[in-house]
Amino acid sequence: GAVVSQHPSRVICKSGTSVKIECRSLDFQATTMFWYRQFPKKSLMLMATSNEGSKATYEQGVEKDKFLINHASLTLSTLTVTSAHPEDSSFYICSAYGQHYSNQPQHFGDGTRLSIL
Amino acid sequence: SQELEQSPQSLIVQEGKNLTINCTSSKTLYGLYWYKQKYGEGLIFLMMLQKGGEEKSHEKITAKLDEKKQQSSLHITASQPSHAGIYLCGADPSGTYKYIFGTGTRLKVLA
Numbered sequence: 001g002a003v004v005s006q007h008p009s010r011v012i013c014k015s016g017t018s019v020k021i022e023c024r025s026l027d028f029q030a031t032t033m034f035w036y037r038q039f040p041k042k043s044l045m046l047m048a049t050s051n052e053g054s055k056a057t058y059e060q061g062v063e064k065d066k067f068l069i070n071h072a073s074l075t076l077s078t079l080t081v082t083s084a085h086p087e088d089s090s091f092y093i094c095s096a097y098g099q100h101y102s103n104q105p106q107h108f109g110d111g112t113r114l115s116i117l
Numbered sequence: 118s119q120e121l122e123q124s125p126q127s128l129i130v131q132e133g134k135n136l137t138i139n140c141t142s143s144k145t146l147y148g149l150y151w152y153k154q155k156y157g158e159g160l161i162f163l164m165m166l167q168k169g170g171e172e173k174s175h176e177k178i179t180a181k182l183d184e185k186k187q188q189s190s191l192h193i194t195a196s197q198p199s200h201a202g203i204y205l206c207g208a209d210p211s212g213t214y215k216y217i218f219g220t221g222t223r224l225k226v227l228a
């Protein structure tokens with residue numbers, strides 16, 4: 001069964017709205033989670049690393065003020081897209097590292113399709 | 118920085134045919150992951166390869182990592198419509214679980 005839950009799976013909202021996406025590890029504690037973005041017909045691009053109890057680290061070119069990440073507990077990371085605009089429309093996927101899963105150390109959520117009108 | 122290139126970009130095959138997808142790395146791989154994704158959905162883990170020359174199979178899918186650990190192939194035998202989707206190879210260049218992904222291969226299987 002799924003070990004990482006991502007919610008919501010789909011969200012449609014108006015331009016200027018802030019949208020929060022949650023990523024939860026269900027069976028394990030995840031000190032580190034990752035957020036990826038996928039453009040249509042493109043591969044996944046790492047946006048940021050979410051660290052429990054400390055600031056997220058962002059990849060080059062990712063606006064940290066636009067994409068706010070909070071990792072307040074060992075099982076939950078949130079990504080907030082602030083003042084979203086149509087160009088932020090995309091598919092966002094989180095992943096969590098579980099050290100006890102040696103055959104598959106990273107588990108991915110099912111993704112969130114964000115559409116900004 | 119390390120990059121993963123997949124080929125072909127897209128593939129359409131008749132049901133029952135065999136096919137191969139390749140993933141080539143610009144640097145030595147210290148672990149290679151294969152995932153399948155249906156459009157707009159999450160990633161389904163297929164296999165992880167770590168050792169040069171390693172080969173793993175699951176049902177009708179076989180993945181290999183070459184001895185030099187710079188290329189991996191994914192082979193599907195007797196393809197079925199259920200195999201359709203996007204196949205992604207992934208790697209962890211820095212050993213920090215920050216994955217990079219290949220360009221993806223879109224597979225369609227015609228019934």
